[in-house]
Amino acid sequence: MFTSLRRALIDSHVAAIAIATLLAASVGEAVILIAFPAARILSFLIVAIATNNIPYVPNTMDFAAHQLSLQNILVSLLIVFTNLAAAWLLCRWVYGAGLLCTMASYRGRISRKTHA
Numbered sequence: 001m002f003t004s005l006r007r008a009l010i011d012s013h014v015a016a017i018a019i020a021t022l023l024a025a026s027v028g029e030a031v032i033l034i035a036f037p038a039a040r041i042l043s044f045l046i047v048a049i050a051t052n053n054i055p056y057v058p059n060t061m062d063f064a065a066h067q068l069s070l071q072n073i074l075v076s077l078l079i080v081f082t083n084l085a086a087a088w089l090l091c092r093w094v095y096g097a098g099l100l101c102t103m104a105s106y107r108g109r110i111s112r113k114t115h116a
Contacts, residue, residue: 015094026083035077
C-alpha cells in the first residue's frame with residue numbers, strides 16, 4: 001500500500017524532469033559565464049582589425065569594477081557547480097547511477113512508451 005519516495009519519484013518522472021532542469025540551468029549559466037569574456041575578446045579583435053592598430057585599453061580598473069567582475073565570475077561558478085552537484089546527488093539517490101548513464105537510459109524508456 002505504501003510506496004517509498006524513491007519509487008514514487010521514478011514512477012512519476014519528477015526526478016528525471018528535476019535532473020534535466022538542473023542540468024539545463026547549469027549549462028545556461030556556464031554559457032553566460034563564457035559569453036561575457038568572449039564578447040570582450042571579440043570586441044578587442046574587431047577594433048584591432050578595423051583600426052589596424054592596437055586598441056586603447058586602460059591599464060587599471062577601479063576597485064569596484066574589479067571586485068564586481070570577480071564577484072560575477074565566482075557567483076556564476078558557484079551556481080554551475082551547485083546545480084551539477086544537486087543533479088548528481090538526486091540522480092545517485094533515485095536511480096543509483098551517474099548523470100549521463102541515467103539520462104541516456106531514461107530517454108530510451110520514454111521513447112518506447114506509446115501514449116494512445
